[in-house]
Amino acid sequence: MLTNLWYVVLPSAQLADGLKSVQLLGQHFVAFRDEGGTARLLSDICVHRGGALSAGLKVGGSVQCPYHGWRFGGDGVCNHIPAQPDLRIPAKARVDAYPTIERYGWIWAFLGDLPEAERPPLPRLDWVDDPQVRVVSGHFDWDASWDRVMENGLDFAHAPFVHGSTFGDPDHPEIGAFEVEREAWGASALMTMRRPVRKGWRRKPTGQHVEVATRPGFHLSGPCATLELAPRDGWRIYIVSAHTPVDGKRTRTWWMMGRTFMRWPLLDRRVIASNLKIFNQDLVVLNKVRPERVPDSWQQEVSVKSDALQIAFRQQIQALERRGWRIDEERVAREFTGRTACVVPGPARRDGGAWAIETIPIIAQ
Numbered sequence: 001m002l003t004n005l006w007y008v009v010l011p012s013a014q015l016a017d018g019l020k021s022v023q024l025l026g027q028h029f030v031a032f033r034d035e036g037g038t039a040r041l042l043s044d045i046c047v048h049r050g051g052a053l054s055a056g057l058k059v060g061g062s063v064q065c066p067y068h069g070w071r072f073g074g075d076g077v078c079n080h081i082p083a084q085p086d087l088r089i090p091a092k093a094r095v096d097a098y099p100t101i102e103r104y105g106w107i108w109a110f111l112g113d114l115p116e117a118e119r120p121p122l123p124r125l126d127w128v129d130d131p132q133v134r135v136v137s138g139h140f141d142w143d144a145s146w147d148r149v150m151e152n153g154l155d156f157a158h159a160p161f162v163h164g165s166t167f168g169d170p171d172h173p174e175i176g177a178f179e180v181e182r183e184a185w186g187a188s189a190l191m192t193m194r195r196p197v198r199k200g201w202r203r204k205p206t207g208q209h210v211e212v213a214t215r216p217g218f219h220l221s222g223p224c225a226t227l228e229l230a231p232r233d234g235w236r237i238y239i240v241s242a243h244t245p246v247d248g249k250r251t252r253t254w255w256m257m258g259r260t261f262m263r264w265p266l267l268d269r270r271v272i273a274s275n276l277k278i279f280n281q282d283l284v285v286l287n288k289v290r291p292e293r294v295p296d297s298w299q300q301e302v303s304v305k306s307d308a309l310q311i312a313f314r315q316q317i318q319a320l321e322r323r324g325w326r327i328d329e330e331r332v333a334r335e336f337t338g339r340t341a342c343v344v345p346g347p348a349r350r351d352g353g354a355w356a357i358e359t360i361p362i363i364a365q
Helices: 146-154 265-286 305-322 329-335 347-351
Strands: 005-011 020-024 027-033 039-043 057-059 062-064 078-080 100-103 106-111 134-142 180-183 186-189 191-199 204-219 224-230 237-247 250-259
Touching: 005 020, 005 027, 005 237, 005 250, 039 100, 039 106, 062 078, 134 265, 146 204, 146 224, 146 237, 146 250, 146 265, 146 305, 180 305, 186 305, 204 305, 250 265
Parallel strands: none
Antiparallel strands: 005 106, 020 027, 020 237, 027 039, 057 062, 100 106, 134 250, 180 186, 186 204, 191 204, 204 224, 224 237, 237 250
16 A cells, blocks of 8 residues: 555545545545535544544534543644643644545545655546546555456456456457556557447347457556546447545545446446446456465466556556655554554654654555
8 A cells, every 4th residue: 555645535425524444455544524614534543542633523614532632623733722721722632624625526635745846747537527437436455466456457458358247258358459648647549349249128249349449557646547438429428436445455546437428327336336237247256366465476367468457566666666656565464553553644743743652554665
């Protein structure tokens, strides 16, 4: 898992007046809106006696701990200690706070300590705000690591075998030649996918096939897989799957799917059901993949040309790890359980000063 990236916390519509407990990167956070309506995200651990802030109350623009009533503002700084209201609040009485941006209907949080000028840009998903695109959305939970889930979405060689009853073509599993187009924070590839023609409400195959221009890709500034399809002239399907690591072995995918055709609301339920069926087909396979994580050594797996987009993903992951952004999950499990806590550092850590809780260990390169 990686720090210093943007992660989808939850849809904007799901954060109203109360507090939300969320788990990301194996850590616990509390999400809420301040008095101005701005989404805020704080570490969930009260620095007084370890109470879960998310189990407390929102008082004005602050979070009140359920244990002793300490209050923390959206900047993470304690602004009220009821047991000693007239005494100076200790400088260490603060929790880590994380920058947030609301865009495309989601709340994104930057989980890291980079100053604003050095943070990567959010992925561009302009089609989400296009009035000519009908968008549906949802989420899906995996008992699988985020990197395996991400690679699965970039892999079209599995479609004929895993998705033969939905969009794959078992009779034509060949993947034609394609070129990977790399960007600063991602990559994509234009390829042609052969899809069986299905008709009727039950979507039975007709024996005919069509070739569909398909562009899968990924962004790592806010980890997500993207897909654009052109099933007919003038028709477009857009899909984005933002893969948020709950911990090293679980992933929550926040997804959106847009279409420029058949934009009737009555069709939405069918579109959602189809997308969830595809996710569930993938889940059956991913639950049995070994090792559970993408291996550190590529020599442990055999790759071929049709895996080029996944290789580009692995190369960019390695580049981010060389920056020192990879969480040392083995150290977390070994040293930060029971008696010692750790947190993802927020940008305020760069300003120095004393902090009560240690930062999560990373793997130095």
